[in-house]
Amino acid sequence: LTAWTTTTLAPSHDILPPKSLDHLESLSLAQPYANGRVTIGLGFDFYFLPREAVVGTFERFRKAGVKLITSHVAKNAVFGTASTVELLHSYGLLGPDLVLSHATQLTREEHALLHGAGVHVSSTPSSEAQTALGWPVALRSDVHGSLGVDSHAFCGSSILSEARAALLLARQETNAALLDKGRWGWGIR
Known part of the structure; x- marks a missing residue:
């Protein structure tokens, strides 16, 4: 703010x-x-800022002892389709102190870059479903995933509810692919 008064x-x-x-x-x-x-x-x-600003900010705060850097990353109509993961990789900024929120709609190659650099993902299934960000990635084997809670404007704060949502959405993702082929998942293990 440049000014904050009673008026x-x-x-x-x-x-x-x-x-x-x-x-x-x-x-x-x-x-x-x-x-x-x-x-x-x-x-x-x-990440729309010039490379020098992004790299300079990361370097400044890593040097100052920041323990965790969080960023929202997804690829869709809201976030755009450019690869933030490839940008971070090309800037040399991927590392285990980075936690990405959502990381939905990424390619296998992007997830491999994240996994190889030790980057963790905080998946928030309720908000990802509510805001159409794509299928949650928390339960994928190629993701250092965790569950998180997001905006309390439309989601609760229960991590157990997020775990339940992750399970239901993972089942729905699998079943949707089967239903599209005219199959049903009764006998699938």
Whole structure:
């Protein structure tokens, strides 16, 4: 924000304001907190920025001690069809400190890049179904997957409910392919 008073609220047009980045860096450098139970992470989704800005941001905060970097990644009409995974790979930024939210509609090659670099995926089945992001990847063997919860505006906060949704959607994905072929999954193991 550039102004916030009782009568004015003016947003900043700078998506990476130096004051905010400096504050996050100082918090990162001062960690750990609560005897190591709390660490600082970075959320980053601005892959439309020039390479220098993306790489510079990752390098700055990794050097400052950020333990986790999260990003939303999917390929569809909302997120676009360009490969964020290939972009991250070409920039040398894939690593085990990166957690991607969703990672739906990716190719096998993209998932192989993520798996090989130790990147984890947080799959949020309820929100992925609600927002038509594609089939959840949490149960795939080629994904370092985990379950997460997403926006509480349309999803609950129960990880057990997300596990149930993941199971139901995995069954639906398998059954939909069979039904398209005029088959039924009764005898499939």
